[in-house]
Amino acid sequence: MSSLDQFRQETREWLSKNCPESQRQPVKKNEIIWGGRRRKFPSVDAQLWFERMRDKGWIAPDWPKEYGGGNLSVDECKILEQEMRSLGCRPPLYDQGLWMFGPALLKYGSEDQKKEHLTKITQGEIRWCQGYSEPGAGSDLAGLKTKAEDCGDHFLVNGSKIWTTYADQADWIFCLVRTNTEVAKQQGISFLLIDMESEGVTTSPIELISGESEFCQTFFDNVKVPKENLVYEVDKGWEVAKEVLKHERKLISKLDHMTEKEDRSVMELAKEVIGLDSNGKLRNSSLRDQLTRHLMAEQADQLSGLRIFQQMRAGQPDPKLPLTMKYANTSEQQRKDELFLAILGNQGLTWQDEAFPKSYRTLVQNWAYNKSLTIAGGTSEIQLNIIAKRALGLPE
């Protein structure tokens, strides 16, 4: 048996022994395990699962051991991911520090910063949020204006950030700030870490069309930030930001982690709601065709993901393919959401009225929420610009 096969077997055994049964069901929003100072576990099982994975180093399986990671290779991580998926294991921790900021800090942070922040992420002690967009800087992110003034031993920060996901519950925020107005806009940006408990930081939630309010606006009013909280170099924050964005796009295309997963497949739902005729065909031939188009696209999406992984493993990465993934996956998710609504008909027009089945209402609310997928993390239009320029080399 190869060492990878052995790793797979051991992983499977360990997971089936250590992952409580209740942590193998699709996760509902109120069952998600978030870290941070205000950490509260939704259940005893959830706490058990989190602590076992934490002690195993598998909260961040690919990070170095000295920061609480698992030191696993690319192949081992993939195996762990596959085995967790096949058992249905929930992620043991949800955190933007873990998914986005951490990988960038690994690349750009100082040793002190890594030791301090990465360790607290893997231990679930600090919960992070992202401060990138501003009311006046959305797709034109580099046009941001939140100012950080050099005051000797600290920066003085003034301005505001928008779409700061769960900022009202986060402990720290990783921020892009303007440190130089004399140079081209990308070159005057720095990457700063700010404790949300600092004086002058306030945050308020924004209500969305889905009735949820996980996005916030965060204000900075003469906030003093110690110099040691600067990541990489002054005015070179754009480089770090791009690294974070890479992980954000991967994440958004990988899973819409914020929404509750559908309880059943779109195919099962169609069979249930629309019904089959005597030949075993869906009663509505047009929906049958739309459903097939979606399932085929989903199959191709999954194969694209697998292809990227296999290319990486074979040392022959194709730079174009990953650039297409965010646009492709989020567009397909929205087509799927519209299909759900089409299938549900007049049963799919509310998430507020509890007279309707919960599973239907979840789908409807996801439909509304998922309108943000093609906006957050670089709009579809920005994605197409990136593909045109970077993958296809079309001129400015």
Place this chain on the structure above:
Amino acid sequence: MNMVLNEEQRLLKDTIQDFLSTNAPVTAFRKLRDTQDNQGYSTELWRHLCELGIAAIVMPEEHGGLGFGYLGLGAVLEECGKNLTASPLLASVVLGASALELAGNETQQSLLDEVASGSLTLALAIDEHSHFDPLQTRTSLTENDSGFTLNGHKVFVLDGHTADRLIVVTRSRGEAGSRDGLSLVMLDSQTPGVKIDRHQLMDGRNVASIQFEQVSLPADALLGELHNGFAVIHTLIDRAAICVAAEMLGSAQEVFDRTLEYLKEREQFGVKIGSFQALQHRCAQMLCQLEHCRSAVVGALAALDKGSRGVSVQASTAKALANDCLQHISNEAVQMHGGMGVTDELDIGLFLKRSRVCNQIFGDSIYHRDRFATLMGY
């Protein structure tokens, strides 16, 4: 399931790429078309390709097979698609040899050596109507004392006018529409009672319509089990759909690359037209569609090699996506080339026309979406 070419497969792809760009570029195909070549492909080119071993790529090893698998064959077909190479690879090898391999007895399979060397060509007569639908087969096969009698009419037989032998899908019992009662027979194309008409399609290729009138066949003309040919046909559909999709993927990539090149050269209003966002976004969307299609095709080729249970579903996905992808990209290519796009001088139109013919080979998108849904049970 491995989707990345190994070193030998990459070498094969490079060899074929070099060979085709030198010996059979689009200009060679254009010449065949302009001279209304009776054969529809160059015999010499086919002999060379067979010497390189491409007809033996997926054949069983005891018949000279090379063991590159469908992933390897797919890479070759992609190159053929890029160059619009006309050859009997699809008709004689993917369809004909597959049928022999799947259904043939030892004597019949001994012909595989000749197919691999190019000295014998096969054609598969399966279509009868305007659309691909083998369950609707009506061409009748009746048993008699000395063997069988064959009656009926086939259309859209790829390379059917040049093939040495024909493999014919027939109905030996039951009603049109039924799975039961399908049988395959193989016969010499010179057999009395067989009338073959050659047709030239808009893509410059040749197909045949074939009339069978009271054709007497010996008992050993039967390929596989009497009445139980459906399973063989089902597998043939998988292989053919995936292989045609691979060729189409190559054509789509080529016509897309040519269009990009044009957008980077052509100037209007004092700038390269490739700088216009209206065109950039459409190109970016085409790349997404192309990569999607590539994943489906390569995934399906890998599934064939692995013998996956879900291969039929993947085959239908691959063909449907390839149909839609090449149709869309070839349309956009014409539009983005402007006035030049509708001239015969440019090759773009050749890809456009080939796309529509390929759509109909072993099922258009509507057929394959219906097949997918049926296989999935809804």
